[in-house]
Amino acid sequence: MSEVEVEVDGNRFVFPASFEIEVYDEWNFYRKLTAAPLKAAGCDLVALSADTMYLIEAKDYSRPDSKKWPGVGKLADAVTVKGFDTLAGILAAAKSGGMHEAFGQKAVSRERFILCLSVEFPATDRLAQTYRPALKDAIARKAKYLRSQPLVVSNATSGKPWESSRAWR
């Protein structure tokens, strides 16, 4: 088995071969959920390790063509809503009888889930990296009812379950 490689928002994510990965926001099933009246949001990736479902949202604000930094509060809001909506979407997929049913069932059978933001800040110096804990605190406060500590990482973060790096020039 070989590693799984996915590109999201100009960044390359490389997962261990033991992971199962779905680019959730490209599912047709998800696209239908984005229409009225649900207007669901969704994380970029759903990654399954042996015991954990990672809901991963990737944002790169360091790209010259990236969207403007939304602010800690608004970004935390957006990630939280995406996390909740993705959980609901995965649960619905698990009962859908459609092509994502098997993945959905595996996902909901995991012992725990972790909402993860992989973020590249608009400022790239070392001091900027000290704001990742602030972002984690902000998301943890918004997502407190999930009772699952969020993960906020960047390409430079060591020790995360996957590797990621800039794919854009």
Place this chain on the structure above:
Amino acid sequence: MPTHPIRALRASSFGAFAHVDLEFASGLNVIVGDNGAGKSQLLKVLYACTATLEESRDGALSKTTLSRTLASKLVGTFKPESLGRLANRQRGRARAEVRLKLGGLKEHLAFSFATNSRSEVVVASAPTRSLEDTPVFLPSRELLSIYPGFVSMYNERLLEFDETWKDTADLLGRPPLRGPRSEAARELLAPIENLLDGRVSEVGGRFYLEQRGLGNLEMHLVAEGQRKLAMIVRLVQSGTLLQRGYLFWDEPEANLNPSTLRAVAKVIDSLARSGVQVFVATHSVFLLRELSLLGASSGASDYMITGLARGPEGVVAAQAGSIQDLDLSYIRALEAEFEQADRYLTSDSSAI
């Protein structure tokens, strides 16, 4: 834990508080709030009440005696020009009311005083027994370096230091325990002495840090963070904060760098786990995160965070079992960090 842990405090028109009705954990209590929100006042009123009840012998716990000793302790602890200055006049009220509930004691300590009170409070109810455990108030700076001669000078001269400094200096001077309890103290102190890389000793009324390879270092030559940890060592060595007692620590983070503050957080956490009822007032998001990490790693639940904020009619409070559950408006330090993150991350000068 203390034989009679502090369970609850209700205070109206006292100091900065309009009305607060608070409950406390037997383990670790963290108090947050902006400058002037009353964090130190909260620590001090809890200290003044418990110190009065501890210093009074059982026979002296009559309402009449307490009305004077409590008033004297409040004035000594807060240092107002007169007791009545501690009663605030907001909302047209001119009478401060305080009620303290202690675990295992049927009677609350309840008292009040008016804006024109000078040296007496009116005691509505009082426990019939004094407290067995000693309260300790640690101000934001360490006291070991000023200890030599401080207590005798305080007793002989009019000094502007509040009484907590003298009380704590007295406690720091208590000699270490002997016997079986000293073994328990050594066990609790081992990780702190590792952090200090040495042992704390007292010779002729002066404190030293005996560091391996360096010999006895006078406290003036030791970093402020180490002096703060050394104060804890002395208080544990003497049994004052050994598996019991109350610790009120005002801004432990003052003058400390983050790596030392991490060590201080570990000490605070281990004291609370060992049975000391701990109250910490802090502005430091770093310290809050460290305490949260320490609590999460062990699944500890005996934790309460109290947020104080100024409202139009005085200071109001909110409480939660975790930092995430406390409304952001009570954690101004965190709110300020979010704001700074946004300014920094979008500033041209930061894109180095």
